[in-house]
Amino acid sequence: MASIVRISGWGWKLPRATTKSVPCCLIGSDTLSDPLKLCVYRMVQEALNNANRHAHAKNVVVELKQSANSISVKIEDDGSGFDPKRTRGMGLLGMEERVKRLGGSISIESRPGTRTIIRAELPIETSASANAAPSTTQT
Numbered sequence: 001m002a003s004i005v006r007i008s009g010w011g012w013k014l015p016r017a018t019t020k021s022v023p024c025c026l027i028g029s030d031t032l033s034d035p036l037k038l039c040v041y042r043m044v045q046e047a048l049n050n051a052n053r054h055a056h057a058k059n060v061v062v063e064l065k066q067s068a069n070s071i072s073v074k075i076e077d078d079g080s081g082f083d084p085k086r087t088r089g090m091g092l093l094g095m096e097e098r099v100k101r102l103g104g105s106i107s108i109e110s111r112p113g114t115r116t117i118i119r120a121e122l123p124i125e126t127s128a129s130a131n132a133a134p135s136t137t138q139t
Contacts, residue, residue: 032071032124036071036102036122036125039102039122042094043120044075046091046092046094047075047077048060048062051077051079054080056079057078057080058078059077059078060076060077061074062075073120073121074117074118076115078115079115079116081110081115081116082110082112082116099122102122103122103123104121104122105121106121107120
């Protein structure tokens, strides 16, 4: 049976049957926009998949912290690591694209033979700006 991690009603399943645990911590409220929730979900999902499939990590820690203006995501594993300057698979590229599309920043710290730490900082939209129609300007 696959391990399931629940954070604020979200669940993550590791890609194959495993006994690995993924402790998670959420600090802050649960008033995030749907695009932001999806970005965080997909980012963590891909990082867990990579930690399991490629790094063969035994432990992964996921931290989500929300402040008034942003949410920070940190995923750290104890796997085999890689060179992030040379290795850019579709999963990592997708992670970077999702984060940047929402105006956030992402960093990947790793090297062969050591852990991997992925950090992202995403701005939080207010509910009024998240629901507002995009403005158009004509020149």
